[in-house]
Amino acid sequence: MKFSLHLFLLICLSLTEARHTLFSLPDSLVSEVRIMQLRRDMVSRIRYPDALPSLLDLMNEQSSTKFDPDPLFIESLTDERLFENPILYINCDELPNFEFSVEENEALRRYMELGGFVYLDAGIKASFLGSDLGHSYAAWEERDEVREWFGQIFPEKSFTPLARNHEIFRTFYKGLPDNEYLRLEEDQKRLPDTVLTFVEQEKWPQGTYSLVGIKVKERLACLASPICAMGWGRDEFGAWIPPISFRVRESAENFDETLQVASFAGQTFEVTREDGLKDEIYLLPGQRPLWVKEPTGRWRIFKYYSGEEISNYAHSFYARLGMNVFLYALLN
Amino acid sequence: MRVIKEWLILYVFAGHLFLLAQESNNSSPVFQESNLSQFPKEVPARSTIDGTLNQAARKIKSNNLQERVGAAKLLGKYPGAQAGLLLIGALDDTSELVRRAALVSLVEHFNNGSPVYEQALAEKIFSKLADPDVEVRREVSALIPRLVPGLMRSGMERIQVNGRTVFRSIPGRLREDLQRIVENGLLDPDSIVRQNVLKHHYPLRIQINPQTFGKLLGDKDSAVLLIALDQLRMYATLPGILPKVESLTLHPDIGVRSKLAKVALSIGRSFPEYRKVLRKMTNDDEDEIATLAAVDLARLGEGVSPEMIERIIQYLSQSRGLYGKAENLFYSLSVLGRDASRIYQSLLKHPSASMRAKAWERHLSMQEGWNSPALWIPALEDRDLQVRETVLALVRGRVEKIGEDDLRLLIRHNQGDVRALAAELLLVADEEVVEECYFDLLIDDQSLVRSTTLRALANLRFKDWVILHSRSLNDDDYSIQRAAMDGLLTDRTMGVPELIEYVRKYPAERISSLAKIELQRIGINP
Numbered sequence: 078m079k080f081s082l083h084l085f086l087l088i089c090l091s092l093t094e095a096r097h098t099l100f101s102l103p104d105s106l107v108s109e110v111r112i113m114q115l116r117r118d119m120v121s122r123i124r125y126p127d128a129l130p131s132l133l134d135l136m137n138e139q140s141s142t143k144f145d146p147d148p149l150f151i152e153s154l155t156d157e158r159l160f161e162n163p164i165l166y167i168n169c170d171e172l173p174n175f176e177f178s179v180e181e182n183e184a185l186r187r188y189m190e191l192g193g194f195v196y197l198d199a200g201i202k203a204s205f206l207g208s209d210l211g212h213s214y215a216a217w218e219e220r221d222e223v224r225e226w227f228g229q230i231f232p233e234k235s236f237t238p239l240a241r242n243h244e245i246f247r248t249f250y251k252g253l254p255d256n257e258y259l260r261l262e263e264d265q266k267r268l269p270d271t272v273l274t275f276v277e278q279e280k281w282p283q284g285t286y287s288l289v290g291i292k293v294k295e296r297l298a299c300l301a302s303p304i305c306a307m308g309w310g311r312d313e314f315g316a317w318i319p320p321i322s323f324r325v326r327e328s329a330e331n332f333d334e335t336l337q338v339a340s341f342a343g344q345t346f347e348v349t350r351e352d353g354l355k356d357e358i359y360l361l362p363g364q365r366p367l368w369v370k371e372p373t374g375r376w377r378i379f380k381y382y383s384g385e386e387i388s389n390y391a392h393s394f395y396a397r398l399g400m401n402v403f404l405y406a407l408l409n
Numbered sequence: 410m411r412v413i414k415e416w417l418i419l420y421v422f423a424g425h426l427f428l429l430a431q432e433s434n435n436s437s438p439v440f441q442e443s444n445l446s447q448f449p450k451e452v453p454a455r456s457t458i459d460g461t462l463n464q465a466a467r468k469i470k471s472n473n474l475q476e477r478v479g480a481a482k483l484l485g486k487y488p489g490a491q492a493g494l495l496l497i498g499a500l501d502d503t504s505e506l507v508r509r510a511a512l513v514s515l516v517e518h519f520n521n522g523s524p525v526y527e528q529a530l531a532e533k534i535f536s537k538l539a540d541p542d543v544e545v546r547r548e549v550s551a552l553i554p555r556l557v558p559g560l561m562r563s564g565m566e567r568i569q570v571n572g573r574t575v576f577r578s579i580p581g582r583l584r585e586d587l588q589r590i591v592e593n594g595l596l597d598p599d600s601i602v603r604q605n606v607l608k609h610h611y612p613l614r615i616q617i618n619p620q621t622f623g624k625l626l627g628d629k630d631s632a633v634l635l636i637a638l639d640q641l642r643m644y645a646t647l648p649g650i651l652p653k654v655e656s657l658t659l660h661p662d663i664g665v666r667s668k669l670a671k672v673a674l675s676i677g678r679s680f681p682e683y684r685k686v687l688r689k690m691t692n693d694d695e696d697e698i699a700t701l702a703a704v705d706l707a708r709l710g711e712g713v714s715p716e717m718i719e720r721i722i723q724y725l726s727q728s729r730g731l732y733g734k735a736e737n738l739f740y741s742l743s744v745l746g747r748d749a750s751r752i753y754q755s756l757l758k759h760p761s762a763s764m765r766a767k768a769w770e771r772h773l774s775m776q777e778g779w780n781s782p783a784l785w786i787p788a789l790e791d792r793d794l795q796v797r798e799t800v801l802a803l804v805r806g807r808v809e810k811i812g813e814d815d816l817r818l819l820i821r822h823n824q825g826d827v828r829a830l831a832a833e834l835l836l837v838a839d840e841e842v843v844e845e846c847y848f849d850l851l852i853d854d855q856s857l858v859r860s861t862t863l864r865a866l867a868n869l870r871f872k873d874w875v876i877l878h879s880r881s882l883n884d885d886d887y888s889i890q891r892a893a894m895d896g897l898l899t900d901r902t903m904g905v906p907e908l909i910e911y912v913r914k915y916p917a918e919r920i921s922s923l924a925k926i927e928l929q930r931i932g933i934n935p
Binding site: 109130131133134137144145146147149158260261262265266269270271313314315316327329330331332335336337338339340341363364365367368378380381382383384385386 | 453454455456457458460461464473475476478479482483485486487509513514516517520521543544547548551599600601604605629630631632635663664665667668729730731732733734737760761762763794
C-alpha cells in the first residue's frame with residue numbers, strides 16, 4: 078500500500094538533489110520542500126486557510142518527506158522566489174480574476190519548462206455552479222477561465238483528462254480509505270450503503286478522481302482538479318474541518334419515465350463526463366441540482382448526504398488524493 | 410362576426426392541409442430513406458407540481474417497494490407542506506430503504522428552506538432516533554439541531570384560579586418518551602449517533618446523568634470523547650467525573666490529551682481542583698502535551714521549572730514550523746515573562762522561516778534589541794525575505810544610534826531593502842560617519858537606496874546637499890528626481906530657488922510639471 082519509508086526517503090533525497098540544479102535551492106533548504114501558494118489579494122478571499130498547512134503537516138506525519146508546513150505565499154508570478162521552489166499551488170476560487178500580465182505568463186511558462194509543477198485546485202468547476210463556492214462538481218474538463226489563461230501560456234497545448242490508471246492515483250495511497258484508516262471499529266458503517274456503492278463504483282473508483290493536466294516535455298507539469306482543499310483542513314486536535322456532504326446519483330424503478338415528466342421549472346446545463354459525452358443537469362435556482370439525464374438515456378436523481386461519517390470519509394479521500402498529487406509532483 | 414367565422418374556417422382548413430402534407434411527406438419512400446424522415450422523438454410533456462405530487466402520493470403507498478423508494482426520493486425535490494407530510498408518513502414504512510429515502514428527502518426539504526416547525530411532526534421525525542436501522546438513526550441524530558425549534562416550542566394554557574381565568578406560559582419541553590430515546594441515543598451502539606446526540610443534547614434540555622456522562626468520557630471512539638470534553642464544564646462538579654477526567658491524562662490519543670489540556674485550563678479557572686489534571690499532564694511523555702500543560706498552568710499563575718523550559722525549547726526546535734499546536738504554544742509563551750526570552754533565542758536558527766521571523770520579533774522586543782545593532786544585524790543575514798522584512802519593520806524608526814562599522818555592514822549587504830535601511834540610518838549616525846558612508850549609498854545600483862539616501866541627506870542638511878539635489882534633478886530615474894525635488898522644497902532659502910531655476914531651465918522635464926504644482930502650493934509661481 079505504501080512505499081517503504083526508507084526507500085521513499087532515499088528517492089526524495091536524490092530528487093531534492095536533482096531539483097537543486099533546476100531551482101538553485103539555497104543549501105540550507107535542500108532538506109525541506111516549500112510549497113508556494115499564489116494569493117493575489119492576500120487577505121480577502123482565503124476560503125480554506127487551514128487546508129494547505131494541514132495537508133503539509135499530514136504529509137510530514139505520514140511520509141518521510143520534509144515539507145515546510147508554512148506555504149510560501151507569492152502575489153505575483155514574476156516573484157523571483159518562484160524559481161526557488163518546485164511546486165506552485167493555486168486555489169482558483171481564491172483568485173479575484175484570471176488576469177495575468179504577459180511577464181507573469183512568460184514566467185509561468187519558463188517555470189513549467191524548467192521542471193516546476195503547477196497544481197490548479199478548483200481548476201475544474203462546472204459552469205452551473207457560477208460563483209457558488211459551497212459545493213463542487215467533478216466535471217471532466219478545466220474551467221473556461223483556466224482554459225483561456227493557459228491558452229495564452231501554452232497556445233499549442235491543451236488540458237487532457239488523466240486516465241484512471243494514472244500513477245498519480247497510487248503514488249503514496251492506493252484505493253479508498255478503509256475502516257482501519259478511518260479509525261473506525263470493524264463493525265461500524267463507513268458510509269450509508271447506497272452512498273458507499275456509488276462512491277466505490279462511480280464517484281471515486283479505486284480512489285481516483287476527475288483530473289486534467291498539461292504535459293511539458295513529456296512530464297505532467299500542470300494539474301487541474303475540482304476543489305480539493307475543502308477536504309484538507311484539520312483543527313488543532315486533529316478533527317477534520319469544515320463539514321463536507323456528498324452528492325450521489327440514485328435511481329429507482331421507472332425513474333427514466335418519472336423524471337422525464339416530473340414537474341420542473343428551472344434550467345438545464347450540460348457537463349462533460351469522463352467519456353467525453355455530456356450529462357444534462359436539471360437545476361432550480363437557489364437549490365442544489367435536482368437530477369441528471371445521462372447520455373445513455375438513463376435518468377437519475379441527485380441525493381445529498383451529510384453527517385460526521387460522510388465528512389470524515391470525504392476529508393480522508395481528499396487528503397489522500399492531495400498527498401498523492403504533491404508527492405507525485407515531487408517524484409516526477 | 411361573420412368575417413371572423415370565415416377566417417376561422419379558412420384557418421382550420423389550412424391546418425388540415427398542412428397536416429395532410431406532413432403525412433404525405435412521411436409516407437414518401439424517398440423521404441423515409443433519408444435520416445430526415447426521423448422526426449425527433451416526442452418529449453413527453455412535463456407534469457404540474459400537483460400532478461407530480463399526486464402521482465408520488467399514490468406511489469408512496471404502493472405495494473411495490475421500489476415504487477415507494479422512488480416516490481420518497483422524488484418527493485425530496487418538492488419542498489413544501491404536502492410533500493413533507495407524505496414523507497413523514499413514510500417514516501413508518503416497514504422497509505428501511507423507504508424510511509432512509511424519506512429521511513434524506515426531508516433533510517433536503519430543510520436545506521431548501523422548508524423546515525418542519527409543527528411540534529407533532531417534528532416529534533414524529535425525532536422519534537425515529539429509536540429506529541432499528543442505523544442509517545435512519547444517523548440521519549435523525551444529524552437533524553436534531555434543525556428539529557429543535559419545532560420540538561421545544563413553548564405554549565400557553567388557560568386555567569382557573571379562584572374562579573378567575575388566568576393564562577400562563579408552558580415552557581418548551583421534550584416529551585417524556587422522547588427524553589428516554591435521547592438517553593438511549595447517548596449510548597447508541599453506533600458512534601456517529603452517540604456523537605450527534607451528545608453534541609445536541611443541551612438544546613433539548615436534557616441533563617445527562619453522571620453515570621452516562623462518565624461512560625461517554627470513557628468512550629472508545631475518540632470523536633465522541635472530544636465532544637464529551639467539550640461539554641465537560643456542565644458536568645464538571647458531578648460525582649465521579651473528576652477521576653474519569655484524570656484517567657484521560659493517560660489516553661493513548663494525543664489529540665484527546667491535547668484537548669484535555671485545553672479544557673482543563675478553561676475549567677481550572679472556575680474549579681481549582683481541575684488544575685491537578687494539568688499538573689499531572691506536565692509529566693506526559695510527549696513534549697507537546699507536557700509543555701502545553703505547563704504553559705497553561707503558568708497562565709493560571711503557577712511557575713514553570715527550568716527543566717520544563719528545556720522541554721519547551723526541545724519541542725519547538727523539533728516542530729516543523731509555526732503551525733498548529735506549536736503555534737499555539739509559541740503564542741502562549743508570553744505568560745512566562747522573562748523566562749520566555751531564552752526560548753525565543755533558541756529558535757533564531759529554526760528551519761522554518763515563519764518560526765524564525767516570530768522568534769526574532771519576540772527576541773528583539775523583549776530586550777528592546779533595536780537599541781543594540783549587534784543584536785538585530787545578524788537577523789538581516791537570514792536567507793528568507795519574511796525574516797528580514799519582520800526585523801526591518803521592527804527596527805525601522807526605533808534605532809537611536811549606529812556606528813560606522815555597523816553601518817558599513819548594512820551598506821555592504823546584498824539585499825536592497827537592508828541597504829535602504831542603512832540609508833535611513835544616516836539620520837542617527839554621527840556627522841563624520843555620514844560623511845564616510847553616504848557616497849557608497851548614493852552610487853547604489855538600486856534607486857530605492859539612492860532616493861532614500863537623498864532624503865536622509867536633505868533631512869540632515871548635510872553640507873553641499875543643495876548642490877547634490879539640484880544635480881539629482883537631472884537623473885534619469887524619476888524616483889531620484891522626486892526625492893531631489895522633495896528635498897529642495899523643504900528649504901525655502903536655498904533649495905526652493907534652485908528648484909525654480911531648474912523648472913525655468915527645463916520646463917519640459919517630467920519632474921518640472923510636478924515641481925510647478927508643488928511650488929504653486931507654497932505660493933510661488935515659477
